[in-house]
Amino acid sequence: MIERVRSLLTPWRVLLAVLLVTAAVIVTFRFAFGLGSVTNLSDETPWGIWVGFDILAGIGLAAGGFIMAAAVYVFGLERYRPLLRMSILTALIGYLLFITGLILEIGRPWNIWRCIVDHNFHSPLFEIAWCVMLYTTVLLLEFSQVVLERFGWHRLEALLHKILVPLVIVGVLLSTLHQSTLGTLFTIVPHKLHPLWYSPILPVHFFISCLAAGLAMICFEGFLSWRFLKHPPRLDLLPNLARVMALILVIYFVFRIEDLALRHALPHAFAIGLPAFLFWLENLLFVVVPVVIVFRTARRMTTRSLFAASFCAVIGFIMHRFNVAVTGMQLIHETGYFPTWQELVISMSLIALGFIAAGLAVWFFPIASAGGGDASAGRNGAYRLPWRPRAASEPAEPGTGGSR
Amino acid sequence: MSPRAKALLIDITRCIGCGACSAACKTANDLPHEVEPQLTADTWTVVLERGGERWVRDLCRHCLQPSCVSVCPVGALVKREDGAVVYNKDICLGCRYCMIGCPFRIPKFEWHSAAPRIRKCILCAPRLEKGLPTACAEACPTEATVFGDRDTLVAIARARLDADPERYHPQVYGLTEAGGTSVLFLSPLPFEELDFDTTVASFPLPDLTWRLLLHVPNVVMLGAGFLGASYWLYRRREQVALEEEGETSGSAPRTGGDHD
Numbered sequence: 001m002i003e004r005v006r007s008l009l010t011p012w013r014v015l016l017a018v019l020l021v022t023a024a025v026i027v028t029f030r031f032a033f034g035l036g037s038v039t040n041l042s043d044e045t046p047w048g049i050w051v052g053f054d055i056l057a058g059i060g061l062a063a064g065g066f067i068m069a070a071a072v073y074v075f076g077l078e079r080y081r082p083l084l085r086m087s088i089l090t091a092l093i094g095y096l097l098f099i100t101g102l103i104l105e106i107g108r109p110w111n112i113w114r115c116i117v118d119h120n121f122h123s124p125l126f127e128i129a130w131c132v133m134l135y136t137t138v139l140l141l142e143f144s145q146v147v148l149e150r151f152g153w154h155r156l157e158a159l160l161h162k163i164l165v166p167l168v169i170v171g172v173l174l175s176t177l178h179q180s181t182l183g184t185l186f187t188i189v190p191h192k193l194h195p196l197w198y199s200p201i202l203p204v205h206f207f208i209s210c211l212a213a214g215l216a217m218i219c220f221e222g223f224l225s226w227r228f229l230k231h232p233p234r235l236d237l238l239p240n241l242a243r244v245m246a247l248i249l250v251i252y253f254v255f256r257i258e259d260l261a262l263r264h265a266l267p268h269a270f271a272i273g274l275p276a277f278l279f280w281l282e283n284l285l286f287v288v289v290p291v292v293i294v295f296r297t298a299r300r301m302t303t304r305s306l307f308a309a310s311f312c313a314v315i316g317f318i319m320h321r322f323n324v325a326v327t328g329m330q331l332i333h334e335t336g337y338f339p340t341w342q343e344l345v346i347s348m349s350l351i352a353l354g355f356i357a358a359g360l361a362v363w364f365f366p367i368a369s370a371g372g373g374d375a376s377a378g379r380n381g382a383y384r385l386p387w388r389p390r391a392a393s394e395p396a397e398p399g400t401g402g403s404r
Numbered sequence: 405m406s407p408r409a410k411a412l413l414i415d416i417t418r419c420i421g422c423g424a425c426s427a428a429c430k431t432a433n434d435l436p437h438e439v440e441p442q443l444t445a446d447t448w449t450v451v452l453e454r455g456g457e458r459w460v461r462d463l464c465r466h467c468l469q470p471s472c473v474s475v476c477p478v479g480a481l482v483k484r485e486d487g488a489v490v491y492n493k494d495i496c497l498g499c500r501y502c503m504i505g506c507p508f509r510i511p512k513f514e515w516h517s518a519a520p521r522i523r524k525c526i527l528c529a530p531r532l533e534k535g536l537p538t539a540c541a542e543a544c545p546t547e548a549t550v551f552g553d554r555d556t557l558v559a560i561a562r563a564r565l566d567a568d569p570e571r572y573h574p575q576v577y578g579l580t581e582a583g584g585t586s587v588l589f590l591s592p593l594p595f596e597e598l599d600f601d602t603t604v605a606s607f608p609l610p611d612l613t614w615r616l617l618l619h620v621p622n623v624v625m626l627g628a629g630f631l632g633a634s635y636w637l638y639r640r641r642e643q644v645a646l647e648e649e650g651e652t653s654g655s656a657p658r659t660g661g662d663h664d
Contacts (some may be wrong), residue, residue, distance in 0.1 A: 034518055118495050185613075190612065216644070
């Protein structure tokens with residue numbers, strides 16, 4: 001018995017347990033004594049790392065779910081189907097974590113349902129609230145396929161398949177809306193956000209960058225599931241995603257520079273100082289390094305180059321969101337905000353919860369992308385058949401079922 | 405702007421910094437009596453010494469088109485007919501977007517409360533309902549703060565500028581700032597020298613977000629059309645491929661759905 005317990009206690013698990021217990025204590029303090037008791041937020045800095053990182057960056061990184069769903073179901077890029085389930089799973093986990101973070105972040109979470117009955121159509125946040133509510137539902141339905149299949153509820157599964165394509169289209173529309181509207185949030189403060197980050201068309205920046213970030217995150221997840229779950233990365237599919245990512249990043253960068261130039265804000269990028277440093281560091285990580293890596297290894301992308309590029313892009317993307325929500329405002333009105341260790345622990349715990357949830361889901365449900373002779377290939381192949389029922393006029397397909 | 409919209413005119417040349425306004429505000433709004441050196445959740449107006457021997461009040465400007473009202477997802481902040489921007493804690497989510505959105509950094513938050521509220525000057529809305537002026541205007545011994553209809557106060561402000569151009573910097577702060585506010589300032593010095601934010605845009609800031617949100621229906625319709633068309637094309641392409649294959653080989657058509 002003791003031996004068994006000891007074998008479960010790997011250092012990582014102990015660390016994880018300590019982290020989560022600490023987080024639970026912090027959450028208790030937060031609800032008992034208010035946000036000020038665990039954060040460095042103040043009247044001067046009302047939004048901090050929980051908004052910049054957990055919410056803005058988190059939602060952007062979860063964009064992979066709608067991108068892959070659109071690619072496979074709407075544009076018919078069938079060969080990317082092996083990546084679909086993992087993308088949808090991570091998007092779902094991302095959104096659930098975001099909602100968890102939101103409940104901790106807002107001051108009066110018991111009123112969160114008020115968005116349903118009290119409408120302010122002028123508020124970008126109102127639109128985001130609705131889109132997130134609806135899109136999380138869409139993600140749950142998209143993911144429920146896997147659950148239904150796991151438990152063998154085939155009739156419900158067949159029902160779901162009938163509405164799947166419209167559902168995916170709705171999901172893409174909802175994502176387009178709220179991913180961009182997250183940028184709209186900050187368009188109302190032209191004189192409070194540094195000109196290197198403010199733009200009246202910030203939603204366009206947010207949308208283009210979330211496409212790249214979503215693809216980067218899928219590639220990076222390939223690395224994570226290779227590292228932690230021993231699934232061989234799909235080197236037949238992921239490099240293509242990285243190439244598309246690089247293309248989007250180039251478009252994004254040109255657009256960003258052009259936007260700065262048109263608003264006469266470009267000189268800020270070349271004035272020596274903290275704003276320019278942050279701007280170039282962000283774009284170096286988000287755009288320059290990933291694009292250079294992808295183009296240099298365009299012919300034959302290795303596991304290493306793929307993950308270096310996607311990891312850099314993810315970090316750079318997080319930095320962009322953080323610069324818009326927190327740092328860019330500080331540059332105009334210095335308040336000396338720096339997150340407390342409690343804020344950092346909560347953010348890290350959310351990531352840790354994400355890992356745990358993903359690990360459990362992959363273990364329990366047929367999700368893993370089947371790479372070559374992977375053990376899960378059989379399971380994956382078996383369920384894939386009833387996914388897209390053919391029209392009735394089609395010829396019967398004797399003997400093809402289940403053999404893959 | 406409603407013709408009944410009330411406003412305050414604050415003449416910095418007349419202010420002696422006695423703090424009677426802050427004290428009266430505390431009593432009228434049932435706030436803890438200690439006046440803090442800046443706006444807080446419990447101090448809704450302060451008198452600050454700026455630019456040497458000049459006294460400047462800070463308080464909610466009750467914008468004609470307030471950003472805070474525009475950004476609140478549930479409408480917990482409301483601009484009333486009588487000019488006051490008031491707050492309803494019962495529907496507030498505590499998201500603090502109003503604090504981000506406010507061009508004058510006015511709304512404050514109860515950071516150390518388990519049931520925190522947004523707090524700020526409410527233009528003594530309960531007093532307005534009774535036909536009374538705001539407590540601060542009533543308490544002011546030098547008429548540095550006067551209460552009245554906004555139109556009237558704008559006229560008074562302009563008359564003062566015309567009558568004594570030596571005494572005043574020729575600008576009414578709040579006339580156009582953020583599209584116009586219900587608190588107007590007259591100053592002996594350029595406003596930036598008194599730490600006023602003169603970078604605030606001169607149009608209603610909610611226009612910036614609304615202009616973008618108006619695209620939502622377009623995005624939905626164009627997006628739905630584009631995605632629908634793409635899906636149709638994809639199915640059509642596949643159907644054609646299937647038929648052609650059927651014609652050439654005659655027998656075994658491809659397995660449904662497995663193209664990889």
